[in-house]
Amino acid sequence: MTQTGGLTVALSQIVIQLLEGLGVSVQIFAITLLFSLPLGLVIAFGRMSKNGTISGLTKVYISIMRGTPLMLQLFVVYYGPYYLFNLKLNPTYRNSAVYIGFIINYAAYFAEIYRSGIQSMPVGQYEAADILGYSRAQTFFRIILPQVIKRILPSVTNEVITLVKDTSLAFSISVMEMFTKAKALSSSQTSMTPLIVAGVFYYVFNFIVALIMDKAEKKLDYYK
């Protein structure tokens, strides 16, 4: 009886601590999406630019972001200012470093998704818009982008789900998100339970994300 009671207390302690961590994970997730989705569009424009310097630079940028581990990128963003420029930054820079690292990494992936979507649009849509007198901005935002979003939604869903799991990489620079907490609890209690609970939380988080994205896809199903 008391033993079960003790277990329940221990479990609820774990859940409370992990929920705190989950809050941080959700924050990393939300801020990354909020900034990397629009930034990705800008980078996609750069990548498709007729200006060779701009398209070349964005190509290199995307290549580096996709070709090196996100964990390493987080290290560079966090420790770089000190090692490279001897800048001593406030410890709260840790959180900013995570945001910056995630945003610039995910923007590169989103840029490539946007680009594939934009380039898959039939040229007839641009020509029809041109003949009707739409400006370039109107053509893009009224006619092209809405159709691109429908086309790229499945790929975006993939990235977003990966992002939920990737937030655990913030562990590498000791940001107190859910995985960092789970790892700490697991060590101090010499127990698997915190890790399993964290796993369940990640799963539920992604289940909800998938549900929302599925709703969005269905909503755009009204046309072909």
Place this chain on the structure above:
Amino acid sequence: MNLLEMKNVKKSFGDLQVLRDISIEVGDGEIVSIIGPSGSGKSTLLRCATLLETMDSGILKYEDTVIAKNNADGKSVYADKKTIKQVKSVYGLVFQQFNLFPHWNVLRNVSDAVINVQKKSKTEAEKTGKELLDKMGLLDKADYYPFQLSGGQQQRVAIARALALNPKVLFFDEPTSALDPELTGEVLKVIKSLKDLHIAMVIVTHEMAFARDISDKVIFMADGVIVEQGSADEVFSSENERMQLFLGRYKDIL
């Protein structure tokens, strides 16, 4: 004054010379058909007239607005952006592949440009849109999306979309080439019914009987030049060898 004037138009894609010195004139309300074998440059000519392609050399004029003229080296130089933007309201184009906007319903397809390009009120734009859809026999489809329509219906929506902007000249780039004979019939009937709107029409088509019946002027193009032009009777009865060869199998039907 001519509505459209193209003079000495030349256009190449790489080494391939598609248009070699073509000149055409279209008057107010005039209906001109351009016929000729595939690859003769008919569509390219239309695309030059509608500014989807730029000419290498030649003059392009709508009414008294010069859109392109030749420089000293004989290369086309185009007018500034503002002039080009203005001239876009003079003409419309109906595509072979319709190119409707799939994410908008039929009514929005025909009214959005009126609202967002011509800056007219939504009420007014939708009223005009509905009238045009009625004329096309598609009023009951106003809430449908393009994918729910047959090819012929989509093309009729595309015609309504072009007419909604009130152009002075409407270009048709093989408007029935993507349609089966039955749907072709309904689209041609609609185009014929536009005659009473008294807007000029320039129609690139492979429908010989249609071209003969509707046109004030027929232009026969082959290999990037105009081989014959004149009234339908003149062109279709031409003794020109190239024309005879092209018409070959149509002759009995005509």
